[in-house]
Amino acid sequence: MNQVEIFKALANKTRLQILNWLKEPAENFPDQANADFENIGVCVGQIQIKAGLSQSTISEYLSILQRADLVSATRVGQWTYYKRNKEGIEKLSKIINSEL
Amino acid sequence: MNQVEIFKALANKTRLQILNWLKEPAENFPDQANADFENIGVCVGQIQIKAGLSQSTISEYLSILQRADLVSATRVGQWTYYKRNKEGIEKLSKIINSEL
DNA sequence: AATATATATCGACTTTTCCCGATATACCAA
DNA sequence: TTGGTATATCGGGAAAAGTCGATATATATT
Numbered sequence: 360m361n362q363v364e365i366f367k368a369l370a371n372k373t374r375l376q377i378l379n380w381l382k383e384p385a386e387n388f389p390d391q392a393n394a395d396f397e398n399i400g401v402c403v404g405q406i407q408i409k410a411g412l413s414q415s416t417i418s419e420y421l422s423i424l425q426r427a428d429l430v431s432a433t434r435v436g437q438w439t440y441y442k443r444n445k446e447g448i449e450k451l452s453k454i455i456n457s458e459l
Numbered sequence: 460m461n462q463v464e465i466f467k468a469l470a471n472k473t474r475l476q477i478l479n480w481l482k483e484p485a486e487n488f489p490d491q492a493n494a495d496f497e498n499i500g501v502c503v504g505q506i507q508i509k510a511g512l513s514q515s516t517i518s519e520y521l522s523i524l525q526r527a528d529l530v531s532a533t534r535v536g537q538w539t540y541y542k543r544n545k546e547g548i549e550k551l552s553k554i555i556n557s558e559l
Numbered sequence: 560a561a562t563a564t565a566t567a568t569c570g571a572c573t574t575t576t577c578c579c580g581a582t583a584t585a586c587c588a589a
Numbered sequence: 590t591t592g593g594t595a596t597a598t599c600g601g602g603a604a605a606a607g608t609c610g611a612t613a614t615a616t617a618t619t
Contacts, residue, residue: 366469369559371577375462378559403596416578418597429559437586437595443559452555459469459478459529459548471607503566516608518567537565537616561619568613576605583598589591 362458365451368427373410374420378429380409381443399433400442462558465551468527473510474520478529480509481543499533500542 369375380387381401387409388401407417421441424430428447433440469475480487481501488505507517521541524530528547533540 362475363470363472366466366471366475367576369466370463370470372463373577375466375559382559404594412577413579414596415580415598418595419578422597434585434596439596448555448559451559452552455548455552455555459475459482459543459551467606473607504564512607513609514566515568515610518565519608522567534566534615539566563618564616566613566615569611570609571611572607572609574605574607577603579601579603581599583596585594585596587592587594589593 362454365427365429365454368423368429371420373412373417374424377406377410377417377420378424378443380406381430381441384442398442399435400431400440402438402440404438406441462554465527465529465547465554468523468529471520473512473517474524477506477510477517477520478524478543480506481530481541484542498542499535500531500540502538502540504538506541 369378384397384401388405390405403414403418403421406421407414410417412420421430421432421439425432425441428444428450430441430447431444433442469478484501487509488501490505503514503518503521506521507514510517510520512520521530521532521539525532525541528544528550530541530547531544533542
């Protein structure tokens with residue numbers, strides 16, 4: 360994934376918020392709180408409700424974040440759970456410290 | 460300056476390159492090398508030549524970077540010199556480490 | 560004052576992004 | 590297999606960004 364695509368993914372208020380919410384999923388998505396919730400992530404519907412945009416928009420935003428390696432997805436049954444991708448975010452941090 | 464504007468400023472190949480060039484001005488702009496060059500920065504014309512886009516585009520790009528606090532400008536005679544803004548970049552680094 | 564040079568701003572056109580509703584797909588349950 | 594729910598994809602209209610050439614402004618030189 361190239362650097363410009365990463366920054367484009369971050370250049371949107373809602374997508375930044377989602378990433379920020381996923382940093383503390385238990386606090387930000389109390390409705391979905393359950394056992395392996397921290398491991399698996401948060402499902403699209405919960406994120407959509409919180410963001411207040413349409414389902415299609417949020418689905419697309421999540422895939423933009425995923426293509427930028429900022430989140431990862433796991434399908435379980437009819438749900439897709441998204442969570443923060445620590446590695447991708449660390450890589451971004453390194454880009455900023457070494458190239459900017 | 461809000462976070463989205465910072466990431467928008469970075470969401471462009473040429474602007475990322477400029478920032479990267481300004482990290483090592485002596486290497487990247489040998490034509491302008493002179494005494495206080497490291498302190499004052501690089502003038503618009505040099506950046507424009509290296510980027511290969513029009514003068515107006517580069518002038519605008521530099522002001523986008525400046526509004527995002529990623530570079531700072533100094534006018535000296537008819538030249539405007541731009542340089543990396545260390546503080547702004549550090550602030551960005553902190554945002555990534557604390558909020559993403 | 561007239562001219563030259565560097566940069567900034569303006570107006571326009573093209574491409575990309577934002578965001579939606581509609582529809583398709585995948586999975587589940589009866 | 591029929592219907593229900595979650596998510597993804599598609600098509601499109603509006604807004605923003607990319608980029609240019611033309612022009613304006615600021616400064617320097619003669």
